[in-house]
Amino acid sequence: MRTDPEKQLRSILETVETLGACRICFHDFYRHILEYIPDVPLFHQNRYCMSMKKMFPEQTQRCIRFDRNAVVRHLELHPGQFFKLCPFQVLELVVPVRKEGALCGVVFLGPFRAAAPLPPDSLITTPKGLPRPVPEQLPPLDRQGMEHLANLGYMLSCCISEIIRDMEQPPAAAPAGRKALIEQFISTNFNKGITLGMLAEFLNLSESRTSRLLKEYFDAGLTELVNRQRLNYAINTLQRAEVSARIAAQRAGFGSVEYFHRLFRRETGMTPQEYRKRHQRSER
Numbered sequence: 001m002r003t004d005p006e007k008q009l010r011s012i013l014e015t016v017e018t019l020g021a022c023r024i025c026f027h028d029f030y031r032h033i034l035e036y037i038p039d040v041p042l043f044h045q046n047r048y049c050m051s052m053k054k055m056f057p058e059q060t061q062r063c064i065r066f067d068r069n070a071v072v073r074h075l076e077l078h079p080g081q082f083f084k085l086c087p088f089q090v091l092e093l094v095v096p097v098r099k100e101g102a103l104c105g106v107v108f109l110g111p112f113r114a115a116a117p118l119p120p121d122s123l124i125t126t127p128k129g130l131p132r133p134v135p136e137q138l139p140p141l142d143r144q145g146m147e148h149l150a151n152l153g154y155m156l157s158c159c160i161s162e163i164i165r166d167m168e169q170p171p172a173a174a175p176a177g178r179k180a181l182i183e184q185f186i187s188t189n190f191n192k193g194i195t196l197g198m199l200a201e202f203l204n205l206s207e208s209r210t211s212r213l214l215k216e217y218f219d220a221g222l223t224e225l226v227n228r229q230r231l232n233y234a235i236n237t238l239q240r241a242e243v244s245a246r247i248a249a250q251r252a253g254f255g256s257v258e259y260f261h262r263l264f265r266r267e268t269g270m271t272p273q274e275y276r277k278r279h280q281r282s283e284r
Contacts, residue, residue: 012159016109020152021139025108027067048111048138052088062087066125067108072243074123075103081153083146084123085114091141094123095153097160102191102233102251107160109153115140178203179217186222190229191253196222230254231267238276245272 013024053060066086071094074082081095092110096103118124141149185202186194199222200210211221218225230252237248249260249272264272 009160009163012156016152016156020109020149022109022149023111024156025110027071027106027108049088049090052090059087070123070125071106075106076243076247078121079103080121081150081157082121082123083118085118085125087125089113090138091118093146093149093153095157097157097164099161099164104164105160107153107156109149109156111138112141112145113138116143116146119146178213182213182217186225186229190226190233191251193253194222194226226253227263231263234260234264234272235268235275238272245276248272 016022017024049063053063063086071084074084075094075096079096081093083091084094085091090110091112091114092108095107095109097105097107181203182199185199189198196207196210200207203210203213205213214220214222214225234248234252234254237243237251238245243251245261245264246257249257252260254260261271264270264275268275270278
C-alpha cells in the first residue's frame with residue numbers, strides 16, 4: 001500500500017529542518033512537487049530575509065533574479081548541490097531535485113552566516129549597491145556544519161525524487177497494457193537516444209510488431225512521439241526557468257538546436273524566445 005506522499009514529505013521536511021536548524025524553501029520549476037503538497041514554501045520567509053527586503057524593497061527583484069538566473073546558470077556548471085551567498089550575504093545550501101536525470105526543481109536550506117571559507121564550487125555575490133548587510137543575527141555555519149547540512153540536503157533530494165518516481169509508477173495491482181507501457185517508456189526515456197529496437201526489447205516484441213502497434217495506438221511513428229514529448233518538456237522548461245533555448249533543447253534531448261527551432265516554430269507559430277517572453281510565469 002502506498003504511503004500518503006503529502007504526509008510523508010511533510011514529515012521529511014520537518015525532520016530536515018529540525019536536524020539542520022534551518023528553514024526550507026522550494027523553487028518548483030515544473031510543478032512536480034506542488035502536485036503532491038500544494039502549499040510548500042516558495043518564498044524566503046525567514047525573519048532575516050523578510051527584514052532585509054523590508055529595509056531595501058527596491059532590491060527585491062534583484063534577489064529574485066539571483067535565485068532564478070544566477071542559481072540556474074550555476075547548476076549548468078555544477079549539477080550537484082552547492083552553497084550560495086546571496087546579495088544580502090545569506091548563506092544557503094542549494095539542492096537540485098532531479099527526475100530521471102532532468103532538473104525539475106531546487107530546494108534551499110538556510111539561512112546561515114558563513115563562519116568558514118566556502119567550498120570552491122560555491123556561488124558567491126557581493127552586495128554591490130547595498131549598504132553592507134550585517135548578518136551576525138544569523139546562526140553561524142562552520143566547515144563541519146556545512147558537511148552536516150550537505151548530507152541532509154543529499155538525503156532530502158533523494159527522498160523527494162523517490163516520492164515523485166513512486167507516485168508516477170502505475171499501481172502494481174493493475175498491470176499496464178501495451179499502449180500504457182509505450183507511453184511510460186517514452187515518458188521516462190524521451191531525453192535519451194531512444195530507438196525502435198530499445199522499445200521492442202522493452203515490450204518483448206519484434207521491431208516490426210512494435211512499429212505496427214505505434215501506428216495502431218497513436219497513428220504515428222516513434223520519432224514523432226518522442227519529439228512531441230521532447231517539445232512539451234522544452235516548453236515547460238522555457239515557462240518555468242530562465243534558461244536559453246539551447247539549454248532547453250539539450251535538456252529535452254534534441255541533438256540539433258536548429259531542428260528544435262524549426263519544430264518549435266512549426267508547432268507553436270513562434271520562436272522559443274518569443275514563446276518564453278509571452279508565457280513565462282514568475283515563481284514568486
